[in-house]
Amino acid sequence: MQDQTQHEQASPEVLKRIQDSFDRQGLMSHLGARMAHIAPGRVHILLPSRPEVTQQHGYFHAGATSAIADSAGGYAAFTLFPENTEVLTVEYKINLLAPAVGDHIEAVGTVLKSGRTLTVCQLEVFAVQDDRRKLVANGQQTLIRIDRPQSDQ
Amino acid sequence: MQDQTQHEQASPEVLKRIQDSFDRQGLMSHLGARMAHIAPGRVHILLPSRPEVTQQHGYFHAGATSAIADSAGGYAAFTLFPENTEVLTVEYKINLLAPAVGDHIEAVGTVLKSGRTLTVCQLEVFAVQDDRRKLVANGQQTLIRIDRPQSDQ
Amino acid sequence: MQDQTQHEQASPEVLKRIQDSFDRQGLMSHLGARMAHIAPGRVHILLPSRPEVTQQHGYFHAGATSAIADSAGGYAAFTLFPENTEVLTVEYKINLLAPAVGDHIEAVGTVLKSGRTLTVCQLEVFAVQDDRRKLVANGQQTLIRIDRPQSDQ
Amino acid sequence: MQDQTQHEQASPEVLKRIQDSFDRQGLMSHLGARMAHIAPGRVHILLPSRPEVTQQHGYFHAGATSAIADSAGGYAAFTLFPENTEVLTVEYKINLLAPAVGDHIEAVGTVLKSGRTLTVCQLEVFAVQDDRRKLVANGQQTLIRIDRPQSDQ
Numbered sequence: 001m002q003d004q005t006q007h008e009q010a011s012p013e014v015l016k017r018i019q020d021s022f023d024r025q026g027l028m029s030h031l032g033a034r035m036a037h038i039a040p041g042r043v044h045i046l047l048p049s050r051p052e053v054t055q056q057h058g059y060f061h062a063g064a065t066s067a068i069a070d071s072a073g074g075y076a077a078f079t080l081f082p083e084n085t086e087v088l089t090v091e092y093k094i095n096l097l098a099p100a101v102g103d104h105i106e107a108v109g110t111v112l113k114s115g116r117t118l119t120v121c122q123l124e125v126f127a128v129q130d131d132r133r134k135l136v137a138n139g140q141q142t143l144i145r146i147d148r149p150q151s152d153q
Numbered sequence: 154m155q156d157q158t159q160h161e162q163a164s165p166e167v168l169k170r171i172q173d174s175f176d177r178q179g180l181m182s183h184l185g186a187r188m189a190h191i192a193p194g195r196v197h198i199l200l201p202s203r204p205e206v207t208q209q210h211g212y213f214h215a216g217a218t219s220a221i222a223d224s225a226g227g228y229a230a231f232t233l234f235p236e237n238t239e240v241l242t243v244e245y246k247i248n249l250l251a252p253a254v255g256d257h258i259e260a261v262g263t264v265l266k267s268g269r270t271l272t273v274c275q276l277e278v279f280a281v282q283d284d285r286r287k288l289v290a291n292g293q294q295t296l297i298r299i300d301r302p303q304s305d306q
Numbered sequence: 307m308q309d310q311t312q313h314e315q316a317s318p319e320v321l322k323r324i325q326d327s328f329d330r331q332g333l334m335s336h337l338g339a340r341m342a343h344i345a346p347g348r349v350h351i352l353l354p355s356r357p358e359v360t361q362q363h364g365y366f367h368a369g370a371t372s373a374i375a376d377s378a379g380g381y382a383a384f385t386l387f388p389e390n391t392e393v394l395t396v397e398y399k400i401n402l403l404a405p406a407v408g409d410h411i412e413a414v415g416t417v418l419k420s421g422r423t424l425t426v427c428q429l430e431v432f433a434v435q436d437d438r439r440k441l442v443a444n445g446q447q448t449l450i451r452i453d454r455p456q457s458d459q
Numbered sequence: 460m461q462d463q464t465q466h467e468q469a470s471p472e473v474l475k476r477i478q479d480s481f482d483r484q485g486l487m488s489h490l491g492a493r494m495a496h497i498a499p500g501r502v503h504i505l506l507p508s509r510p511e512v513t514q515q516h517g518y519f520h521a522g523a524t525s526a527i528a529d530s531a532g533g534y535a536a537f538t539l540f541p542e543n544t545e546v547l548t549v550e551y552k553i554n555l556l557a558p559a560v561g562d563h564i565e566a567v568g569t570v571l572k573s574g575r576t577l578t579v580c581q582l583e584v585f586a587v588q589d590d591r592r593k594l595v596a597n598g599q600q601t602l603i604r605i606d607r608p609q610s611d612q
Contacts, residue, residue: 027214030183030205052183061180062223062242067216089215090424091448093246093399093552095579095599097572112597113556117423118396118450120554120597138571138579140554140599142397142448144424243577244601246399246552248426248446250419265444266403270576271549271603273401273444291418291426293401293446295550295601297577333520336489336511358489367486368529368548373522395521399552 008039010079017083018043018075025071033068035075041111043075048104060100065107065125065137069094072109073121073141080114086146087119094123094139102127105136112140119143161192163232170236171196171228178224186221188228194264196228201257213253218260218278218290222247225262226274226294233267239299240272247276247292255280258289265293272296314345316385323389324349324381331377339374341381347417349381354410366406371413371431371443375400378415379427379447386420392452393425400429400445408433411442418446425449467498469538476542477502477534484530492527494534500570502534507563519559524566524584524596528553531568532580532600539573545605546578553582553598561586564595571599578602 010018015038022028022035028045031053037044045068047053047060055061070089078087106126113120123139163171168191175181175188181198184206190197198221200206200213208214223242231240259279266273276292316324321344328334328341334351337359343350351374353359353366361367376395384393412432419426429445469477474497481487481494487504490512496503504527506512506519514520529548537546565585572579582598 021209024207024209025214026204026207027217031216051179054179056174056177057239061178061220062245063184063216063220064180066219066223067214070215070219086210088252089249091246091248091397091426091446092215093244093599095244095572095601096242097579099241113554113594120397120556122597135572138581138599140397140552140597142554244550244579244599246446248419248448250426266401266441273403273550275444288419291428291446293399293444293550295401327515330515331520332510332513333523337522357485360483360485362480362483363545367484367526368551369490369522369526370486372525372529373520376521376525392516394558395555397552397554398521399550401550402548405547 010038010040014038014079018078022075027067028071031064031067036106038075038079040079041076043072043079043109045072045107046104049102060105062096065096065100065105066094068105068107069109069123069125069137069139070141072107073123074109074143076109076111076121077119077143080111081145084147088144088146090142090144092123092139092141094137096137098134098136100125100127100136102129104128117145119145163191163193167191167232171231174231175228180220181224184217184220189259191228191232193232194229196225196232196262198225198260199257202255213258215249218249218253218258219247221258221260222262222276222278222290222292223294225260226276227262227296229262229264229274230272230296233264234298237300241297241299243295243297245276245292245294247290249290251287251289253278253280253289255282257281270298272298316344316346320344320385324384328381333373334377337370337373342412344381344385346385347382349378349385349415351378351413352410355408366411368402371402371406371411372400374411374413375415375429375431375443375445376447378413379429380415380449382415382417382427383425383449386417387451390453394450394452396424396448396450398429398445398447400443402443404440404442406431406433406442408435410434423451425451469497469499473497473538477537481534486526487530490523490526495565497534497538499538500535502531502538502568504531504566505563508561519564521555524555524559524564525553527564527566528568528582528584528596528598529600531566532582533568533602535568535570535580536578536602539570540604543606547603547605549601549603551582551598551600553596555596557593557595559584559586559595561588563587576604578604
């Protein structure tokens with residue numbers, strides 16, 4: 001879906017629904033993450049460098065990298081869902097390709113396949129330093145669409 | 154390795170090496186996570202419930218669940234490494250089996266296979282409420298042993 | 307579910323349903339694989355060593371190892387499904403822990419979580435030579451229950 | 460690496476090294492798979508439809524889909540290795556996105572990151588029927604470069 005979606009902008013209703021949900025994620029604001037772009041089937045989330053998000057060598061912690069990747073994929077799926085639905089992550093797999101060092105990292109979630117029940121997303125995380133942009137993590141995620149958040153999978 | 158390791162305690166040198174490394178992980182203290190148990194090939198990490206670690210429905214965020222699971226597996230591998238080595242996560246995959254609700258969650262990383270270069274760990278996360286303990290996430294992780302943290306993979 | 311299931315045997319109806327399905331899998335008979343044990347939530351599949359299932363060094367090919375692991379997990383899930391349902395693999399992840407050499411390999415699929423729509427299984431593959439049994443692959447799999455095989459996910 | 464590699468052809472030495480290795484994979488010829496394209500960092504493998512590679516509904520078995528995907532990624536990594544090295548799959552994860560039905564399936568392995576020890580590949584499998592080409596599986600794979608095939612990981 002990459003070509004069709006990257007220059008588009010989601011509708012105002014979808015933007016609001018996703019921003020509201022993001023604002024309720026305590027973890028995202030606690031980490032200092034913010035929404036950077038919301039298009040149909042694609043969402044970008046930024047996380048600035050801070051001591052609070054590091055691992056023992058001062059790089060971004062894989063847990064922080066994964067957290068924004070997971071949220072980016074979840075919201076990318078959510079952009080294509082009808083109203084009165086919720087999204088839950090079923091599983092994801094992520095490769096940490098290189099140490100994540102930079103001014104900030106940017107996670108990009110892109111829908112690969114959107115089914116009635118399940119959605120599969122590609123996850124990419126880039127480390128950005130000045131005008132250098134390096135792929136530091138790459139993953140794949142499965143999500144489920146549900147009617148109520150408390151549903152069993 | 155489960156049977157041999159669960160009642161053992163790591164040596165004082167290993168305990169100190171791991172606690173020192175954990176204390177340098179800005180993300181772990183920022184989330185409020187703490188080491189609960191360190192045995193050869195097995196490490197437990199606890200994360201108490203707080204609004205700062207939630208997703209949009211008030212459950213523990215998959216990113217928080219994954220972050221402590223990833224650290225638990227990394228340190229489980231590290232318990233079996235010789236001195237003057239470092240551990241880096243190559244990749245992991247995690248299934249979110251059920252909403253993570255409770256007083257705290259506890260991640261358990263257990264070494265499945267310890268090789269010269271690569272180590273494979275099992276990751277489990279339990280949600281604990283009073284005396285109820287429920288498996289909420291299950292995963293598998295590959296780690297690499299390196300001599301210096303800045304090494305290429 | 308490991309403790310409860312390992313000594314049990316599935317009901318005759320389930321045994322027949324699974325054996326019939328297995329017999330329709332052209333790939334399993336082409337590889338020379340056969341059902342070894344069917345219990346509620348756990349299935350074992352054996353694959354004898356033959357030149358037709360090797361990779362370039364003469365070990366069992368990862369594709370053969372994965373194929374019987376995937377089928378073992380799928381049928382383990384299927385043992386817990388009601389009649390008139392089908393099972394499809396959503397995704398799996400597998401670590402090849404050691405070269406697979408031996409008289410035969412044995413895949414064990416075990417249900418970790420059985421939900422209304424999704425089931426998560428643990429996958430293990432052992433290489434067996436005389437009375438030596440070595441874990442050579444370990445994985446995790448997500449499956450979906452559907453009413454008709456041609457359903458969208 | 461997608462843009463640089465897709466129109467290139469590997470050197471005659473690399474082509475020969477990979478074709479020789481492929482020809483020693485008993486499983487690939489037993490399934491009826493064949494090399495379709497070998498470029499630096501990218502390899503395509505074709506598998507024609509036959510009853511011997513099906514699952515219980517007559518689709519390509521996930522094990523067959525995975526087997527050629529795993530080999531395509533392994534050889535894509537191998538195109539970038541120096542002489543006197545070998546490649547082993549460490550792990551992979553694959554999503555089965557849609558039933559694999561068609562005249563043949565085609566697996567494409569593409570190197571995402573090539574490190575000194577580890578290589579990460581993207582895996583894609585397409586089902587091809589006449590001039591229709593549909594993505595039916597998508598995955599991610601980690602491989603290790605070793606000097607001798609019998610090495611420990």
